[in-house]
Amino acid sequence: MTLPLDLHRPARAALLLALVAVAARFAMWGNPATGFDEQYYLLVGDRLAHGALVYVDIWDRKPIGLFLIFAAIRQLGGDGVLQYHLVAALVAWATALVVHRIAARGTGPAGALAAAAAYLLWLDFTEGEGGQAAVFYNLPMILAAALVLRQVAARAARRPVAAAFAAMLLCGAALQIKYSVLFEGVFFGLALLWAAWRRGMRPATLAAYAVALAATALVPTLIALAAYARIGALDAFVFANFVSIFGKGGGALADKAMGWLLALAILSPLWIAALLAPRGANADPARRFAWGWLAAALVGLYPFLNGPNPNALPPILLPLALLAAPGLDRRPGRTLALLLTIFAVSQLVLLLTIRVKGTRAQAYAFAAAATPRHGCLYVYDGYPVLYHLTHSCLPTRYAFPGMLNVRWEDNAEALGVDPAAEVRRILATRPEKIVDVLPAFEGGNPRTRALVEAALARDYRATFVIRTGDTRRIVYTRRDVAR
Template sequence: MTRVQARRNAAWFLILLMFAVAVRWRDFGNPAIHVDEQYYLLVGDRMLHGALPYLDIWDRKPVGLFLLFAGMRLLPGDGVLAYQLVATLCAASTGLIVALGARRLGARPLGALLAACAYVLWLSFLSGRGGQTPVYYNLLMAAGGYLALCLPERARRREIGAIIVSGAVACLLAGLAIQIKYTPLVEGAFFGLVHLWYLHRAGARVALTVGAAILWGALGIAPTLAAILYFEALGPAAFDTFWFSNFASIALRRGYPASKIAARLAGTTAQLSPFILAAILARRFSDRGEALAVCLAWLAAALIAFAMIGAFFDHYALPLLAPLAMIAGLALGASRLAQGFMAVAALALAAFHLSTERDYRAGIYAAAREIEAHSRAGCPYVFAGDSALYVLAHACVPTRYAFPSTLAYAAEQGATGTDEAAEVRRIIAGRPPVIVTLDAPLSPWNEDSKAVIDAALRRDYALALSQPREDERLLVYVRRGLPARR
């Protein structure tokens, strides 16, 4: 890298960081962006108090994700702003790699920078404006993808050693990403295979190629193997719980109606349409067809990962953005059509999201104050709503199944390894001082669990607070007989 390139890259990073801050500024400190990241923060917080994922607080995500959030929870504050600032830094850093990848494909500097800005902006459009997992691990996968784009040139130069090192780094990065979410496994496998192909093209001997494959595979699996060995060392019961949580329980979840899946796919495809158009136009602006083919193959691997789970939430498409944006950079630097469509789409989507994504932080903090006022009487129970309330209220958690949908919604019924309604009855038997729920579900209720809650609320609780939450209302009930909050 020349000094001029280093200065340009530093300038691009500063531009992208300022742009990312501008895009994400309105949500800084907002604990109610998305239910997922609230729970990741809660698990990270509990880990710092000695809790073990799966055994003491249950979820399906890899333990590396919770270690990441535990680390961010060590930063000053309640953890909310901390994870959002780290996410912003990751978004800007990934944007820089997108720009470098677009340049590697032959994009003009303007197209590369526009592609990077589009990456940062579209994160927010696809529910990545806070701390969804791809906001963090896209940085690792984009770096691995960039290394893959360098392979055609390295193979032509017969740089066998450089390809071996590149493969080791790419597979290790993918292995770390897999410990944030398991779906990058597909892209990681692609990184390994494409490195093997170009190692062969560079003229490596068979024995060296086999040795490199073993090394890369070991590096890719090492983080997950470390997690497996850790829980195995805790004993058979702990390992069985870990294995069920991470690998078996997902197959027991109920599917979503075809109409809902179709609507999600249509919405996601529409939002990605500017990238799709730019990608279609890209070939005519590229003189590096082999690198472009590698990027398209990477995109195909990311599409397979997107389709694997089958739920098709919009944020599941976030890993598609890095390869799509790199490819789009070719057209964004040379095509007025691509530039215009991207600009119009950005303005339209920004207007839509700004008008529909309301800020509920005031209601969440009001609920947290109500909970904290009664914290000496025992652990509150968030049956449905925001798990961030436990963190914000500095409250204990009455169940290892603290993610509200786990016990409250029908999609999880029979998929958690416990009798959900029986667990709710156990919690209610502990007489929580506060119960939080919603007046209408975000997904169909688990009727057995809901019946337990309804009976308890009618018998022993009085409504203390009602706050808007999306199209529903967040309801905070306080056990009768407790003193009113001052």
């Protein structure tokens, strides 16, 4: 059939995907009240850019590469909020371009464009409308996948080339954005080994090749480890990156089951499209590779899906979009209608998100009210970005509220410090302002909440309140300051 706008031309497809990327994410641009995780990434990136040492001065389990991205974004000026939203949109668009290029090898131009657009649209359903980690690491992973496919899907025998090692290096870079890509990286390495075995590589050479690929993937992590060892902070790096996760509690089995059901519901149109691929499509080596990649991404998803948590889903969007491409190509008219419907629903999701988390104006007004004149702000629960927007000193290196206010972090093995003891220490410094959210989170830490509520009743009074959805976000000011 004749395609509208001549989708055979890559430049036209790229322009259309740019428009989709902007339209899908525009509602949240410049709003600090996006995902709490990315608010914290901005805070840590800013403090890193100003000389703070991650894992020592400000703590998290994420790899240093993620915070280096946000530290680089802080060089763009402003307060960083709109800046990281724009950079994330650019990265998402670049990722979609690679999805389009890979998908075009095995389906028509309409299906390839639809798969790339679907990736951009479904990010809104998985809390990827801003700067979640997956938005950034999905780009090196899709680039790595494209390079691996050069080996896996080659019709003629190929020798191992620089592209294979480049793919592993890209996986290593993604690993320093979030460690959950480990499973996908292992699959990519196994796919390269299978391709080498298929073309007749001898066992001894294959073993050496495997070691070389693994070593290449570990280079970025080894560089980070060596850098921390050089400054005498190796123990802090190792504990945060590799040990603390084993002390963190997990969700109940029922919550995990709900998480999986939610994942299936969110992605069901793509699953259906993947299963509607033309008969015989799975004989294509590239498609078999995509199924394997999807399986590896699902394995990597499991440890992080403690409950109904959509922000764990973006990694599986890439292989699923590639698998859905042939099905989306079968009836372009219906596919267009589906994508327009998904776009409309995604915007409703963003409007609901704004209602629950707050508008741009509310977030900045709240930050102004929370700005301390002397001393520090303490965000017990609420926006982590408040430390950044108020330019407050940090009363604790555990500045992400969830580290001290949720039940599954309530042990020293998870944080390296007893949460209740740390909250007692913070309150003893008499922060000028404390931020809390009511009603209290059901999964909260009862020990630390009791300490904070006692201090608020004794020494503080509410001086500013906003309502977002069914939640009241409150600034408490120390009584001797609020007079």
